Amino acid sequence: MAIASAPLRILIGKVGLDGHDRGVKLIARALRDAGVEVIYTGLHRTPEQVVNTAIQEDVDAIGLSILSGAHKTLFRRVLELLKEQDAEDIALFGGGIIPDEDVTTLTADGVKALFRPGAPIQEVVEFVKGLKWRD
């Protein structure tokens, strides 16, 4: 859905139980400063809520922070729901404490990028800006 003249729209939110939102808020602000329209959904979202919201907001991508150990299940659930809703054109990326082997499987499953805590924010911004030229 990306259109050269229109700003990117990205959903940023946090799935799972932990209550720290400092990281996601920093990402949300950095993306805004890079010219992105950021739909910030806040904490404790479920995969179902995230996908419904992404469709209503017609976003180009979903960026999720998942710090709980359940990242594999949760990212996969989001991919599954996007597929069910015929919305696989929405890219999924994320961040969290994710072991190498999970990064490999999840990327193979279709997650477009995964960032570890401490990854420079600029890396995330560059990745998102790259979405503009997708398709």
Place this chain on the structure above:
Amino acid sequence: MNSLNPHPFMCDIHDLATLAEEVRVGDVRAVSRLISLLENHPGAREALRFLNTTLRKMMVIGVTGYPGAGKSTIVDRLVSFYRRQGVKVGVLAVDISSPVTGGALLGDRIRMSEHAMDFGVYIRSMATRGHHGGLARATGDAALVLEAAGYEVVLIETIGVGQNEIDIVNLAHTVVAVVAPGLGDEVQAMKAGLLEVAHVVVVNKGDLTGANHALRDLREWCPKVLRTVAMTGEGIQELAAAIAEHQRSRGVRHVEKARNR
């Protein structure tokens, strides 16, 4: 139409007609896509004539007021109220785009997360993209799309404003201005602006000290002033009644269900 535009179907009137048809049967993805097209391409307005809507079948409620006064929380409560009557509700939540980068942080729906799984509720965040007046350029068009898709009430939250950003008056049937205690000077400024044109004035955060003072002060100025505590839902029923009363007094045609709570 636009050589930069890699979106081929934009140029095609038949595809716009198809999309409009999908909107009319209530397809959420089609609603979302059409709103994006209307935001991105003036040419997409061609689709509106296939929708055959006028905003007269729907109740359009504007919610405006200073940043942080509680607009989103009030909208969230009103959505719950209308949903209890089985009415389909749309929300258009407008926030400001950065004039420097064009980016925007759209956070109104944080307060509306309770409705994220309710298929009778459609919530869309819109950035102003440089448009002045308190709304996005495409907000009115988006309301037409929602009406065509069968939403019976649409709640429009403006950017946080107080004075001159009064586009909402031309769009909404009923305008609710939200004030909170502790906004002394700002409320004075609003008296020569929003408060003049609002149909219902709400002093939200009625749990805080200063609420009674604000109520007394405003009642000398405005016909209808209510107290709410949006955080707990106190006063929301009365607010919905005041909105219904205003709609009735204007003779606006809309769903009976929404009018008689």
